[in-house]
Structure formats: structure tokens, C-alpha cells
Amino acid sequence: MSRLLFRFSTLQYMLMLLPGLVLLALFSLKPMLGILIAFQSYIPGKGIWHSPFVGLDNFKVLFSSSYSWQVIENTIIISLAKMIAFLIIPVLFALMLNELKLVYFKRMVQTIVYLPHFLSWVIIAGILKDMLGLDGLVNQSVIIPLGFEPISFLGSNLWFRPILISTDVWKEFGFSAIVYLAALTNINPTLYEAAEMDGASRLQKLWHISLPGISSTIVLLATLSLQNVLNAGFDQIFNLYNPTVYSSGDILDTYIYRVSFEQVNYELATAVGLFKSVISMALIVTAYKLASRFAGYRIF
Template sequence: MLGLVIAFQEYSIGNGFFDGPWVGAEHFRTFFDNPNFSQVFANTVVISCYRLLFVFLPPIVLAILLNEVMSKWFKRLVQTLVYLPHFLSWVIIYGICFIMLSEGSGLVNQWIRQTGGEAIGFLTSEEWFRAIIVSTDLWKDTGWGTIIYLAAITGINPQLYEAAVMDGASKWKQICHITIPGLTPVIFLMFVLRLAHILDGGLEQILVFYNPLVYSVGDIIDTWVYRMGILEGRMSLAAAVGLFKSVIALGLVLGANQLSRKITGSGVW
């Protein structure tokens, strides 16, 4: 935390935290006055909201479905298959997408040409970029996210299900009235933690997938900081943007935690 002071200084590598000249809020003004600020901020929020909308719920649904599977070997097989993508790097995933979606030799475009259509530049199209980012993130981390929810389901008192069966409750009613309410505190907890990263956008994934042709829809705060702050050695600017993101994340987490406490009676703290 002490190092954040460089956000208010003209820091140079090799100098101490307190040796740089004091410039106040100059680096914040540089960021806010940049012509690309509104674009990178909007891209970051939109991509993060898409992730929150399309990637947050599938692990919950998958965990509930796996919990209802009676065949142990089938359940383990499905778990293994959906967990595997998590251990692949984004470079490997991009390679898979390139093989499938590249405009020249991609398998999908080859099929499109054979059916009489024109090839689509999935990886260089502004219309498709965000969809690819969200879908690959969904494929990569959905299986891993189910671990938390499966663990939460195992913590639900089995006697509740036994009592529901005795009362004649169907599987659907058991899910609606026992499983989902039992998962609600964990769901809100994960939602609060997810909000803390609303301005992150997924630097590693974006760096691998994006190119100058999709900057208008794919350039996020982290990639802008990487180019302007890290590659150009402007560490103070990078620190200022990081502090700005942290303040926004803190406000969102405090608000979401308060909402969680009102609805579920518990929060992160």
C-alpha cells in the first residue's frame, strides 16, 4: 500500500518511493483526459458485465445438475471433461480458436465456404470479438467454478431432502426449496467477489486474442495501461490507474456486501 504514493509522483525505476518529484493528481488527469478513456472504460465495463451475465450462472446450474446425477462413473467423467479446459493456458485456447475460426484455413470457415457462404473473420471482426471472449471464458472456467457450488451443496443437511421426500416433494421442488436456498449465501459471496474484478476485464485473455482491428471493442483499461504504462515505462501512470480501479472496486464490494447482508443475512464480513 505504501507504494501507491508513486501514483502522485513522477517515479523513475531505480529511485525510492519518496525520491520522485511530487506531481499531485497529474497522472489521473492524464488518464481521464486521454481521448481513449471513455472507449477503454466502456469496453472494460461491457466485457465484465457480459462475463457476469453469461459466465456467472452456468457453474451454479452445472453443479445442481451434477449433484442430481446418480451414476458415479458418469458424474466423474463429466466433471473431468468440464474441468480440463481450466488447466489450459490462454495461448493454447487461442491456438484452438485459430484452428477453428481463422478466416483462411479455419474449420468453421471451410464449412461455410462448402455450403456456399463467404468466410467470416471471427478473430478480426468487431462484431464477433466480445462473443468469442465471453464464450472462451465460459468454456474454460465453468467446470472449475462448479467445485465451489458442489462443495456448498454437500454442506446442506441431508435430512432436509429426506423430509422433502417423505412429504412427496419432486426433484424440482427439492432443488427450488432446498438446494437453491442452501446455495444462496455462497452465490452472493461469489457475486461480491466477482464485482471486485469488474474493472479487470481479463488482461491475459484479451492480450492473447485482440489485435489493432478490434481495439474499438476490445481495448480495456488493463491493456491500455500495459501499452502506455508498462511498455513506455510510465510506472506512475500505471499506479494511478490501478488506484482508480481499486477505489471503484472497493465501492462496488461495499455496496454488494451490504446488499448480501440484507438479503441473506451474511456477507464477506
Template sequence: MVSAIRKYWPFHLMILPGFLLVLVYSYGPMAGLVIAFKKFMPSKGIWGSPWLGMDNFNFVMSLPDTSQVIRNTIIIALMKMVVGLIVPITIAILLNEVRKAAFKRTVQTLIYLPHFLSWIILGGILIDILSPSQGIVNKLLGLFGFDPIFFLGDNRWFRFTLVFSDVWKEFGFSTIVYLAALTSINPVLYEAAEIDGANRWRQTWHVTLPGMLPIIVLLGTLSLGNVLNAGFDQVFNLYSVPVYETGDIIDTYVYRIGIEKAQYGIATAVGLFKSVVSFIFISLSYFLAYRFANYRIF
């Protein structure tokens, strides 16, 4: 043990700043979770506030909005997970068929750019282009005789708008991962399939997809950890009161209760509930990733 430390001390020293940052900003604030079991009063502080036990949790579960918020979170997260898995796989396979390197690199760059933009910027862009009166999308729909659609203010369309815009922002990043997986497939397999009379579709179905399967299973199982993470940044910048019914998620619910209404104990209870459930799903996802994709953290 001592010899190993002496040998690798530069590496331990290198990770020390990162370890301290995680310790101070991630683990240190966890002491504040005790607020979930107290009637928090800022004047008395965390430790001086009276204990309530599980009253905050019971109160949250009795609220009429709680079940709707949890349902919205799960539905939106699952939709994003499914579509966010299918679209990049499809685009990666299509790009892999492109033979002109310049065109391929250009497309990769264009679809990857939105990943670097914050939801504050993209939220403003989406509000403009999806406007029912002046937005370019509704103007194009009007040319074909369709009535304007209030994408960000209609409960029938809001969830689909969230999923579409999230995939548009992130699928370029995932596509690069799948393109990297495609490079590991042995070209001899395609030659053998072609000799056996397989066309491009058959080659894709019997060679390409099986070759990508380990990374597909890995990313699919790891995404289970986000089943209660429907994207606070995106929803907060796009939603409004008319779409609370289908667009309000746990994170925005906590924000309104904790920040706007100053109900810190209740908001902490909701956040703790989400964290515990997310931890269970993350543990399950890593187990499944190890079971089906032989992926291990250590």
C-alpha cells in the same frame, strides 16, 4: 498477549515467509505510486522527477479513448460475472442428478482441466480453432451453410468470444464449489418434498436452489470486487487493433501507454485510478457478503 505469542509462536513463524513476500512484492512497490503525480524521467529517478500534481489524471480523463476503455472494462467484467455465475450453478445441479459415479467424476475432471492451463496456451488454441479460414468451428458452421465468422477480429463477436472462453476455462472450478454446497443440503428435505408430490424440477426449485443460496450470494457479492478486472491475460493474448473498439480494457490500455509508449506517469495514474475504484467495490462486496451471507474475513 505475551502468553498468546508464546503459545502460538510456531504458527506465527509459519506465516512469516508469506508475510515477508507480501511485504516486499506487494506493499513495497506501492511507494512507486508517486509516479502518478510526477513527470517521471528514468534518468532522474522517482524522487528526482518534477511534480505535476493531478496533471496526469486530468490528461488521462481528457483522452478520447479513456471513456471507451472504462466502458469496455465494465461491460466485459459484468458479462463474465453474470454468465460465470449462471453456468457453474446449472452444471452443478445437473451433475448432482447423475447417479453413475464414474461418469460424474469423469465429467468433473474434464471440465476442471482448462483451469490449469495458462491463457498463453489457451490463446493459441482459440486462435487455431476460431480461425475464419482453417478453424474447426467455422468449418462446422460452413457445413450448415453459414458464412465464416472472424470471432477474434470482429467487434460484433469479440466480447462474446471473451466471455465464452473465460467461462469455458473457469466454470469447472466454480462448479466444484457449488457441488460442495449441494452436499450440505439435508436429504430429508428431498424426501419430504417427494412425499408432498414435488417432481424433480420442483425439488430443484424449492429445495436445491434455496440450499445453495448462501454460497451463491457470497460468491456473487465477492465478485463485485472484479468489476474493473476484465482479465488482462486473456484479452492481451486474444485482442488485436481491429477490436480495440470493443475489446480494449484498462489493463491493456495501461500496458500500451506505460510499456510500449514509455509514458510511465500516465500509466501509473490510470492504474491508481483503477486500484482506488476496485478497493471501493471490494469493500462494498465484503460488506454485502457480511450483510446477506454472514461472511466475515475475521
């Protein structure tokens, strides 16, 4: 009797799980059949099952193109620069904010720096174009009055990457700092009291108590960020870039978009996307293994 009840309750749970499994199969597993396009000379009129297979020819085109390597290089450089910036700036901000004694001012600052997270890149891109264009606020109010020639910031390969990195940090560092602030609240306050009785300065307490107290969180977030090496920020770059900065700002995601919808070369775009997915999957596995080893973080 108990076995029948156990099987009945198990069946109930399986039935509850069934709608989710159906949605997963329809929207996650079935679309993966599109991977076949990467190995075809895809003809939209014929579809996947009737287009001729060409094996690895699309990948040969990908890896034999010097521009493809330029895109991969741009992706890695931009994403690594963002990762380093997000490893340093939110930590410093959280440590400084944690030192503030005025609670209301502390909350106000935290709210102000957190707000840009909710702005879309479409809005931010419009603001930046108005500020950094040839007729923008920066040129008209600062550069030209100082006697210099106006600079096309968003059309310069010298300026485009720093603008991408700095604006992304400005938008998201307040959100990232929340994690470190939460970690700082878990530090035992008696450690600060003991250090103060021993005559430790504020900087010494920060260096010997606060920073070591959140070191495991820093290591965890640093290792988990490895999975984003090939994600340099499609929304941001797509709304800011133009043909003059392709050599420094074109990344894998924007390249896939243009190859798909402008060149209508679906097979090459799928090959690039599959290459990115395979590398990203390897990076995710590596990141979780490192997180498990150095920070004791496991999800399964």
C-alpha cells in the same frame, strides 16, 4: 514470573513473524512508492526522487481522453457479462450434475469440465486462433462450405466480446461449479425423502429444496464478485486481442501495458493503475460489507 514467561513466549511469536513482515515490507510496501510516478513527469534517467512533480495533470489527461472512457466502458461491460455468466451457468451445471444417479459418470463429467481450468490462456489462445482465423477450422469446414464469406472472428468487434465471455466461461465454470456442488452435499437428504413421499417431482425438488439450499452460497459469491468489476481478464485478452478490436476489447489492464511498454508513458500508466486500484479497493470494501449483511460472511 508468569509475566516474564508470557513476555518471553510473546517475543518468540514476534520473532517468528519478523521474516514475513520483512518480506511484506520489501515486496508489498516498498514498491508502493512507485505511486508517486502518477503525480510526476517521470524521467527514468533521474528516477522518482528527482523527476518533476506535475500534480494531477496525468489524471486530467486520463479523464479528458475519450479513449480512456472507452477502455473503462469495455472493462465494465466485459467484466459484468462474465460475472452474470458465472452466476448462472455454474449453478445450473451443479444442479444438473447433482441430479445424476450414476456416481462414476458424475465424477467423469466433473473431471472433464474441470480440466480446462489448468490450461493457460497462451495455449487456449493458440487453439482459438487456429480455429477462428480466416483459414481456421470453423471457416474452412463450416462457413465457406455453406456458401458464406469467411469471418475474421478475432478481428471483428461484433464477435470479439462474445468469444471472450464464452471461452472464459468454458474454461472456468467447472472449477466454479465445485463450490455449488459442495453446498449441495450439505443439504439434509431427509428433505428430499419427505418431498418424494409427498409426490414431488424431480423439478419440484430442485426448485423448492436444492436451489433454496444453496441460495446463501449464490448470494455470497455474487456479492464477492463485485470486487472484480474492473478485472476483465488481462491474460485472456492480451493473448487474443489485436488493434482491429481495441474499440471493443481493450481493457484497463491491457491499456496500462501498452501505455507503459509501447508508448513508454510510465506516468500516465501509473495514473490509470492508481485509479483502478482505488476503485477496486472501494468495491472490495463494498463487497465484504454486502457479504456480511446478506450472507453472514466475515473475515475480520
